Amino acid sequence: MTASPDLGTAFGTAQPASPDLLRSVFRQHAAGVAVITAQGENPVGFTATSLNSVAAEPPLISFGVGTSSSSWPVIARAEHIGVHILGEHQQELAATFARSGADRFAPPTQWRTGPEGIPVLDGVLAWLVCRTVGRVQAGDHRIVIAEVVVGDPAGAGRPLLYHQGRFNALRD
Numbered sequence: 682m683t684a685s686p687d688l689g690t691a692f693g694t695a696q697p698a699s700p701d702l703l704r705s706v707f708r709q710h711a712a713g714v715a716v717i718t719a720q721g722e723n724p725v726g727f728t729a730t731s732l733n734s735v736a737a738e739p740p741l742i743s744f745g746v747g748t749s750s751s752s753w754p755v756i757a758r759a760e761h762i763g764v765h766i767l768g769e770h771q772q773e774l775a776a777t778f779a780r781s782g783a784d785r786f787a788p789p790t791q792w793r794t795g796p797e798g799i800p801v802l803d804g805v806l807a808w809l810v811c812r813t814v815g816r817v818q819a820g821d822h823r824i825v826i827a828e829v830v831v832g833d834p835a836g837a838g839r840p841l842l843y844h845q846g847r848f849n850a851l852r853d
Contacts (some may be wrong), residue, residue: 708844710844711844713730713841714766714840714841714842715766716729716763716764716767716778716802717732717752717762717764718801719752719756719762719800720759720798720799720800724792725751726763727778727779728775728778731743735826739829742764742809742811742829743824743825744825745823745824746823756825760812761811763795763801763810763811764810765801765802766805766808766836767841768804768837768839768841769842769850770841771804771805771841772841772848773789774802775848777790791804796830796831804836806839807832807834808833809829809830809832811827811830813825813826814826814828
């Protein structure tokens, strides 16, 4: 058995666990950008970079949502949610849905009521309507697991990415 190395000398700039460390590390991780929507008394939505494919059979997705988010009370009760994959041309839309206090569904946002009454955003690369099957507590967030009901992958363009705290496009 070997002794644990001194983080300060053996690993250069290694830091102990903290929220700032996690944020700093994940700024190095490029992530796709999605908008999650749901219908309550009014439509709600937020920008998410935590979207994941969980399983193909049955088709399941997951995403994280902060419990302090203005969307959380509706997402917490929603039987169905919408998932929208944003294109590189939709940086402003991503910023609108990420901005606290914004009227996210007011013009210039273009949307319509889709299957299961879910707000579906126009001009996205792809969208899904999913049935919520689970919500798992994870610190100050919840991980929502949902089963795909219907969707459309036929949008044109390239995906929007989030990296180093900014929205970015793919480079060849």
